[in-house]
Amino acid sequence: MSLLPLFFLFTVLLLQNHFFISALNQDGLYLYQWKQSLDDPDSSLASWNNRDTTPCNWAGVTCGPNSSAVTSLDLSNFNVAGPFSANFLCRLPNLTSIILFNNSINQTLPLQISLCTPLLHLDLSQNLLTGTLPHTLPLLPSLRYLDLTGNNFSGPIPPSFGTFQNLQTLSLVFNLLDDVFPPSLFNITSLKTLNLSYNPFHPSPIPHSIGNLTNLETLWLSACNLEGPIPDSVGNLKNLRVLDLTFNNLYGPIPSSLTRVTTLKQIELYNNSLSGELPRGISNLTSLRLFDVSMNHLSGSIPDELCRLPLESLNLYENGFTGELPPSIADSPNLYELRLFGNKLTGSLPDSLGKSGPLRWLDVSTNRFSGGIPASLCDHGELEEMLMLGNQFSGEIPASLGSCRSLTRVRLGKNRLSGEVPAGMWGLPHVYFLELMSNSFSGSIARTIGGARNLSSLILTKNNFSGVIPEEIGWLENLQEFSGGDNRLSGSLPGSIVNLGQLGTLDLHNNMLSGELPKEIQSWKKLNDLNLANNVIGGEIPDGIGSLTVLNFLDLSNNQFSGNVPTALQNLKLNQLNLSYNRLSGKLPPLLAKDMYRASFIGNPGLCGDFKGLCDGKNGDKGKGFVWILRAIFIVATLVFVVGVVWFYLRYKNFKNAERSVDKSKWTLMSFHKLGFSEDEILNCLDEDNVIGSGSSGKVYKVVLTSGEVVAVKKIWGGVKKEIESGDVERGQFHQDSAFDAEVETLGKIRHKNIVKLWCCCTTRDSKLLVYEYMPNGSLGDLLHSNKGGLLDWPTRYKIAVDAAEGLSYLHHDCVPSIVHRDVKSNNILLDGDFGARVADFGVAKVVDATGKGTKSMSVIAGSCGYIAPEYAYTLRVNEKSDIYSFGVVVLELVTGRRPIDPDFGEKDLVMWACTTLDQKGVEHVIDSRLDSCFKEEICKVLNIGLMCTSPLPINRPAMRRVVKMLQEVGTENLTKAAKKEGKLSPYYYDDGSDHGSLA
Structure with a gap:
């Protein structure tokens, strides 16, 4: 009898649970079942429960106005992962809209999607879908909007896509679609938007049938590998508003039929090979707001009718336009x-330019313009960039520009300008780059320059500036370059100049400067170039000059310096040294008293050194006996010293052997591979002579084993390491345990040909060792940015990029759970004897697990300057997109040969510099000049990939798996032949022959 109440209670609970499940309507059941197959780390679907009667109040779910039937599903940015399940979603009979934008929907898109027959709107953009596009999609009879942007779809676009009945928007941007450009798409006459950009299609022409799309409003085919002429049939697109065919290989003229499309608001054709003149009749395009045909081979004059259009942006740079600029542009x-730079335009700029419109960016550089600078350029107070260098402009700078506080960048160099610079212009608060070189400016540098607190580059070379350098120059705490050579500046350097802690270049040669160098010269820690030649500066050369560790160029010739040459000067690694024609005296420091430096010291009659003929015979035979006494004393002292050293060494060796015999028993060895050595071999070689590197987490030793094999041993710093490696920005104290545990946890499980192999680890209570495979060619960063960078030809750099990408792709996509490296940089990519690349240094790596722990905010930033993704710096969110940005910076390093942070960039980093230079000067000024021009096409494609990876928006960065695919597509036949010829394209495997690696 006592069991009856329990049985009754169990029955009630069972019926109650059944009631809750059965109470949910059929649409809710299908959605709830789909939820069970998804990962939801942020609990975005927490409101989806089986206790409601309908799903109409669930997050992202919309029902009909008079029913509980689901009509719309919008899970944008929910951060859910899992498959698209047609078995559940396509059973919702009234579902007309599915939006899953920016999630991690993966696997393939099933053929059964054709069962979602009511669908009008399908947006699966920015997910992880793979495989081919389902050929069944056109079976959706009512579909009007299809967006699959930013996935990993590959293969051809199915021919069946040409049979869509009502489709108005088709967007397949940033996938891996290949094969020929699909002509069947131009049968979808209902299309209003067609966007296929950034897919690696085979080289194909634009089909003439494009003219069938008479309802088209937006056509975006950027970077689709299109070639040949633009067909005349584009003139049939009578409703077209936006035309973007950029970054292709199109050639021939711009078709005149385009002028019939009067609805056009935006024409972008830049980065092609178009030629001929701009079509007549362009004045018909009365709605045109943006016209960009830059970086082509166009010629002829700029038609007046173009300049009479209501344009907002006109970019015609880097073509071959000639003649004068029509006055109507004003x-x-x-x-x-x-932007008109890089043409052959003549005449003067219209006097009223900037008066009618809010001119913001003006670049007419490297043309043949003459006349004066229009005073009205900043009438609306919005002018930011004024770039006019390399012309024949004359006259004075208008006084009105001295009050243009919006200016940020001014380049007026290489013209015929004269007169005094307006006082207000020296102190504009937002200008970071002011270049006035190679003109005939006169007057002095105004004291108002103290207000230019944002100024990083001041270039005044080759003018007639005179007077003293004002004390206010020392207020410019961001100044990195001050070049004022070939002027008439006088007086001494202001004492405040030592406050310029960011100064990298100080070039004031060929002036009339006097006085002495400031004694606090050691405050210029970043000074790379110091040129004060041909002045009348006197006094002694300060000893502090020897502490300028990055100084590379030093020229103090033709001055009146006196006293000794500082001994500390021999500690610098100078590429050029010139102290000639001064009044220096005394004995030269021994490392400088070499024939190679002879020309650096001529014209100093008081100097004495070991040069041939210098100081010989000055004392004759006088004092020879005294010299012999000194020599005898020296010999005796040397013998005593040698005996003492030998005795001390023997005692020390016995002590260390005794110490090791005690310590070795305390070491614990943990191996991750079959070893051919013991910990004793490792411990016996940890001497300072074997140190090959030192970083934020410890020292690295090269150890040659008795078998002849070489390994690298990292000794993790004991206790807390407070001094962070130069360039690293992880704030706070770096604990040895976290670095060691991260490396062991990560590398102990990984087996991949492009991840550095961790042989074993050794630990005691006070010390920790990690034993890796040895990389004979060191790190990519050290090699690329040293004088050995020339060893890295393009096939080698390309192979390094592919190897590193495959290693990161393995971490992101093949490891379960995924791993985020968090410190991807060129110094953490190691190179074996065949220049095969390995990703290394996992001291700050994080696991991204299914519970979302890997995606939480970190308490500190991990990474290195120039490599940190913009969003990571202020959100501290850890995800794969951060690694992708850092890898993109490495790709830009390989293409440009430049460091991620460089004084030449001003306030920019490598990413900003590459984008700006590419936009303003062209790709030739971005690519490393040491690379063979025969690989230009392949280099440009890799550059494009690097720019995609460094997109400021994480959502626009391709996944690493897609990056690998894109890089592999770059391997054209010519590149392959060249690489094979040098034996650098053969894949590098571990000794077990594995190609892809797997978790242990």
Whole structure:
């Protein structure tokens, strides 16, 4: 009888649970079942429960106005992962809209998606879908909007796509679609938006049938590998508003039929090989706001009718335009951007330019313009960039520009300008780059320069500036370059100049400067170039000059320096040294008293050194006996010293052997591979003579084993390491345990040909060792940015990029759970004897597990300057997109040969510099000049991939698996032949022959 109440209670609970499940309507059941197959680390679907009667109040779910039937599903940015399940979603009979934008929907898109027959809107953009596009998609009879942007779809676009009945928007941007450009798409006459950009299609022409799309409003085919002419049939697109065919290989003229499309608001054709003149009749495009045909081979004059259009942005740079700029350009009321640089334009700029429209960016550099600078350029107070260098402009700078506080960048170099610079212009608060070189400016540097607190580059070379350098120059705490050579500056250097802690270049040669060098010269810690030649500066050369560790160029010749040459000067690694024609005296420091430096010291009659003929015979035979006494004393002292050293060494060796015999028993060895050595071999070689590197987490030793094999041993710092490696920005104290545990936890499980192999680890209570495979060619960063960078030809660099990408792709996509490296940089990519690349240094790596722990905010930033993704710096969120950005910076390093942070960039980093230079000067100024031009096409493609990876928006960065695919696609036949010829394309495997690796 006592069991009856329990049985009754169990029955009630069972019925209650059944009631809750059965109470949910059928649409809710399908959605709830789909939820069970998804990972939801942020609990975005927490409201999806089986105790509701309908799903109409669930997050992202919308029901009909008069029913509980689901009509729309919008899970944008929910951070859910898992498959798209047609078995559940396509059973919702009234579902017309599915939006899963920016999630991790993976696997393939099933053919059964054709069962979602009511669908009008399908947005699966920015996910991880793979495989081919389902050929069944056109079976959705009502579908109007299809967006699959930013996935990993590959293969051809199915021919069946040409049979869509009502489709208005088709976007397949940033996938891996290949094969020929699909002509069947131009049968979808209902299309209003067609966007296929950034897919690696085979080289294909634009089909003439494009003219069938008479309802088209937006056509975006950027970077689709298109070639050949633009067909005349584009003139049939009578409703077209946006035309973007950029970054292709199109050639021939711009078709005149385009002028019939009067609805056009935006034409972008830049980065092609178009030629000929701009088509006549362009004035028909009365709605045109943006016209960009830069970086082509266009010629002829700029038609007046173009300049009479209501343009907001006109970009015609890097073509072959000639003649004068039509005055009507100044009448455009909306013009805010005008870029004409790199042409052959003549005449003067219209006097009223900038008066009618809010001009913001003006670049007319490297043309043949003459006349004066229009005073009206900043009438609307919005002018930011004024780039006019390399022309024949004359006259004075208008006084009105001295009050243009919006200016950030001014380049007026290499013209015929004269007169005094307006006082206000020296102190504009937002200008970071002011270049006035190679003109005939006169007057002095105004004291108002103290207000230019943002100034990083001041270039005044080759003018007639005179007077003293004002004390206020020392207020410019961001100044990195001050070049004022070939002027008439006088007086001494202001004492405040030592406050310029960011100064990298100080070049004031060929002036009339006097006085002495400031004694606190050691405060210029970043000074790389010091040129004060041909002045009348006197006094002694300060000893502090020897502490300028990055100084590379030093020229103090033709001055009146006196006294000794500082001994500390021989500690510097100078590429050029010139102290000639001064009044220096005394004995030269021994490392400088060499024939190779002879020309550096001529014209100093008081100097004495070991040069041939210098100081010989000055004392004759006088004092020879005294010299012999000194020699005898020296010999005796040397013998005593040698005996003492030998005795001390023997005692020390016995002590160390005794110490090791005690310590070795305390070491614990943990191996991750079959070893051919013991910990004793490792411990016996940890001497300072074997140190090959030192970083934020410890020292690295090269150890040659008795078998002849070489390994690298990292000794993790004991206790807390407070001094962070130069360039690293992880704030706070770096604990040895976290670095060691991260490396062991990560590398102990990984087996991949492009991840550095961890042989074993050794630990005691006070010390920890990690034993890796040895990389004979060191790190990519050290090699690329040293004088050995020339060893890295393009096939080698390309192979390094592919190897590193495959290693990171393995971490992100093949490890379960995924691993985020968090410190991807060129110094953490190691190179074996065949220049095969390995990703290394996992001291700050994080696991991204299914519970979302790997994606939480970190308490500190991990990474290195120049490599940190913009969003990571302020959100501290750890994810794979951060690694992708850092890898993109490495790709830009390989293409440009430049460091991620460089004084030449001013306030920019490598990413900003590459984008700006590419936009303003062209790709030739971005690519490393040491690379063979025959690989230009392949280099440009890899550059494009690097720019994609460094997109400021994480959502626009391709996944690493896609990056690998894109890089592999770059391997053209010519590149392969060249690489094979040098024996650098053969894959590098571990000794077990594995190709892809797996978790242990």
